Amino acid sequence: MTTIVSAEGLTLRYGGTAALDGVSLRLSPGVTGLLGPNGAGKTSLLRVLATAVPPDRGAFTVLGHDPATPDGRLAARRALGYLPQTPGHHPDFTAFEFVDYVAILKELTDRAARHREVRRVLEAVDLGEVRGKRIKRLSGGMRQRVALAAALVGDPGFLVLDEPTVGLDPEQRIRFRELIAEAGEDRTVLLSTHQTEDVAMLCQYVVVLAAGRVHFEGTPAELTARAAGRVWSGTRRDPGARAGWRTGDGTFRNVGHPPAGAQLLEPTLEDGYLLVLDTRHDTTETAA
Numbered sequence: 001m002t003t004i005v006s007a008e009g010l011t012l013r014y015g016g017t018a019a020l021d022g023v024s025l026r027l028s029p030g031v032t033g034l035l036g037p038n039g040a041g042k043t044s045l046l047r048v049l050a051t052a053v054p055p056d057r058g059a060f061t062v063l064g065h066d067p068a069t070p071d072g073r074l075a076a077r078r079a080l081g082y083l084p085q086t087p088g089h090h091p092d093f094t095a096f097e098f099v100d101y102v103a104i105l106k107e108l109t110d111r112a113a114r115h116r117e118v119r120r121v122l123e124a125v126d127l128g129e130v131r132g133k134r135i136k137r138l139s140g141g142m143r144q145r146v147a148l149a150a151a152l153v154g155d156p157g158f159l160v161l162d163e164p165t166v167g168l169d170p171e172q173r174i175r176f177r178e179l180i181a182e183a184g185e186d187r188t189v190l191l192s193t194h195q196t197e198d199v200a201m202l203c204q205y206v207v208v209l210a211a212g213r214v215h216f217e218g219t220p221a222e223l224t225a226r227a228a229g230r231v232w233s234g235t236r237r238d239p240g241a242r243a244g245w246r247t248g249d250g251t252f253r254n255v256g257h258p259p260a261g262a263q264l265l266e267p268t269l270e271d272g273y274l275l276v277l278d279t280r281h282d283t284t285e286t287a288a
């Protein structure tokens with residue numbers, strides 16, 4: 001499989017906190033979901049891979065370019081698009097002006113070609129019609145699509161998306177899911193999210209990060225399989241459950257260590273994620 005991004009031993013410290021503690025991974029074309037609890041280091045990893053901050057230790061390449069060198073950094077930046085957690089829109093800019101501004105920062109110097117590219121990416125995210133509207137007048141979902149359009153400028157081979165569906169209503173989230181899937185058809189996309197459902201629906205690969213370390217790397221099916229035989233139905237929250245709750249039909253769904261003879265249920269990716277996090281203090285898990 002083609003490796004588009006390759007990282008070895010990435011470490012990033014903020015004072016006494018290791019936001020990243022020796023992260024190694026390979027990313028291939030398609031959509032990779034990055035899951036992890038709050039403070040796991042997801043944003044830190046995305047910032048490093050998007051070349052917004054250099055790692056303290058470790059190395060990585062984006063489409064063969066090494067951002068540790070000035071020429072490599074420029075080439076890597078041209079090869080990637082980044083949608084940060086807080087996109088930093090200027091509310092008084094129109095959608096067109098904002099994306100054009102990002103295109104200027106990406107050094108698209110020919111004005112006519114740049115404007116064509118800005119129109120192309122705005123149309124790709126269904127915002128062609130509202131490109132003249134000020135960003136402050138757009139809905140949250142539209143603003144996120146403006147940010148996605150900005151990340152798509154120059155048709156980058158590697159797309160870094162930091163929680164792009166936060167705060168969107170279900171319809172907008174599904175629309176965004178379609179756009180991410182489309183982008184991942186011919187690109188490598190790294191999608192940080194808290195939505196296990198988005199990962200199950202959208203991603204070909206998944207990485208689970210906790211306390212700055214990779215705890216799982218594999219396919220969504222492999223992550224789901226971690227919970228095989230570990231989810232059961234009962235009439236109460238079982239003492240052996242890592243989590244358990246009363247469901248809509250009045251029975252309890254328990255995840256953890258089932259008692260003998262328990263009535264097992266089909267696991268979900270969320271169950272697998274929960275159990276991978278549960279073991280994070282004693283082992284580092286990687287799907288073979």
Ligand SMILES: Nc1ncnc2c1ncn2[C@@H]1O[C@H](COP(=O)(O)OP(=O)(O)OP(=O)(O)O)[C@@H](O)[C@H]1O
Nearest residue numbers: 014017018019036037038039040041042043044045
């Ligand atoms: N600028 C900073 N200064 C100091 N500490 C920071 C800074 N940015 C992140 N950290 C710390 O680094 C660790 C990882 O943070 P990071 O934002 O990368 O996690 P995350 O997985 O993206 O979290 P969330 O899901 O809440 O967005 C946390 O302990 C956080 O407090």
